[in-house]
Amino acid sequence: MSILTIAMPKGRIFEEALVLLRKAGYKLPPEFDENRKLIIDVEEEGLRFILAKPMDVPTYVEHGVADLGIAGKDVMLEEERDVYELLDLKISAxxxxxxxxxxxxxxxxxxxxxxxxxxxxxxxxxxxxxxxxxxxxxxxxxxxxxxxxxxxxxxxxxxxxxxxxxxxxxxxxxxxxTSRLIVNPVSYRIHDEKISELVTRLSKVVTKEGL
Structure with a gap:
């Protein structure tokens, strides 16, 4: 199984993103929320999470050490990194x-x-x-x-x-x-099916929640 690496900021965005991922059907263990590790593997879902400072998330994604990231639009506007915006998650408004x-x-x-x-x-x-x-x-x-x-x-x-x-x-x-799901352009081509599935599942939750 291929592994998708997602960079996420600590704090409020992280907590709200976990809720979305769980509602989208991703099985994240309960201890995930309290974990103090900086890299967390969820092997059964084929996901790896990197916990980072908010301003660093687009940098990790641009350089390909993370396939995807969740970043506030404020960070995206300030950093102007070479990444694609896939979805407005409508969280952390x-x-x-x-x-x-x-x-x-x-x-x-x-x-x-x-x-x-x-x-x-x-x-x-x-x-x-x-x-x-x-x-x-x-x-x-x-x-x-x-x-x-x-x-x-x-x-x-x-x-x-x-x-x-x-x-x-x-x-x-x-x-x-609001917070956005972003992707590395090369990763988007390599993992297109798995990333498209993630976007589809999250989009359904965002729409259903009326976010």
Missing amino acids: CYLAVAGMPNTKMSDVAPRVATKYPRVAAAYFREQGEQVEIIKLNGSIELAPMIGLSDRIVDIVSTGRTLVENGLVEYERIVDI
Whole structure:
């Protein structure tokens, strides 16, 4: 039996993707959820899972160490990797937004924008005709305008609670985000039947759930 390797991010996306896979009929052992291993084999289903940082998933798929991956659209937009998007899984819904301190104005000259998504942020402000200075951060983006590092942030918003708790307000919504099933182009040709079956089974679940 050929083995399909799927790269998945830890956390919320991983948990919601497991629910979809189980509903699609894939027999994943109960201990799978609590497993701390980075590589997990499910031999009876011909699947191997690589657990990775969200930003690394498209890289693993592009380089072929994983045939498939599950990645947020935010990561896909930022990374711009050479992979195919096969299916919108409609899970882990959120959106990218511009936020900052309330009742503040952007600086007249090259306002500073802090973000984990420098490519997406730069493209967005360029489309708005605004020249900005992008400051890349890897965590606690909300802190940047609070300590005067930036005028605005571009970050993921789910419930908006984090913004409120840190005294920030949302200014513009950039793009809606959900998680996508992606594939390596070469793997898609080699394992076309098995990958097509996976997509079909997951598509039925997504449609049935009304996601």
